[in-house]
Amino acid sequence: MNRWGMSTQQRRAYERVRGGRSFGAGAKAAVLGLVLAIAGFAFTVRLGRAETSVLDPAGPRAARIAELWWVMFALGIAVFVVVMGLLLVAIFRGKRGSDTEERGPFTGTGFVALGGAVIPFLILMIVFGATLWTLIALAEPEGPPGLTIEVAGHQFWWEVRYPDQDVVTANEIHIPTGQPVELKLIGADVIHSLWVPQLSGKLDLIPGKTNTLWLEADEPGEYRGQCAEFCGIQHAHMAFLVIAQPPNEFAEWLDAQREPSDEPAPDSVVERGEQIFLGSACVYCHTVRGTNASGELGPDLTHLASRRTLAAGTLENNLGNLAGWIVDPQSIKPGNKMPATNLGSEELQDLLAYLMSLR
């Protein structure tokens, strides 16, 4: 017995006559579907406002990808509305009872062939055509590239080289606005994937192979990028920034980066810090152009202080974070290749003064 004072068999018999149960289940499914669709749409709109969103393109290539996304989204909505409409028709027809063998417009093998094969085929053809159109638009632009940048993916940071300009930096790709820039992508150890959602599609960095990706930004700004292929324990902390600058500012940046590090003033804190740096294990992994430090396992530090972040987008680049990173990098990014450096507090202060002078 239940709250209606009927046994289960009685209630089932009652629902069979009334058709209530089938209506209840169908209506619940329809309402659930609708709620999920609204939630999905709200989430999409929220994502569209996020820092790294495909739906907030900042260049012509990313704009083409966003257009394709909206076409697929619109098709998805249309299919959803039609299917939900047909579901409601089926529910109400079921409610009226299955004994009446009436022939509506949505019955028979013709309708099944149309709805189950012909229309899906047409929709897939539209998606296929739109995808090809986008791929063609993203292909190599005409003429030689104005700028080529080599990007190597390491566990877990990005090495960035401007081979024609003799510039090396890390975790930061500066580009001039308003022109397509060619990125040559190389995997230095395992497979990584470079993705700047606001500027372009993603492409893998594969050891022993060079892949080419084109980036283009309309407006100056900082665009966050992320490794998009699981590459080990710190994959999530393998981020970078693309910094798009007006061409004249970009040229100034290149000139500054090409310079070796400044010679420290004699008997200064910075000079003491340089001696500590050159006398420590730092030099086996890091290069500072203009000194004897020429290690190649870690990022080039010649202009470290000019960069926005530390540890591949993990920390803001400031004195406190740099101190934390040098003293205990493994608690910030467990599994990265940088060992802890054991220094007295005065030595550490001198070393920090030196590193922060590398502008």
Ligand code: CUA
């Ligand atoms: Cu590199 Cu994931």
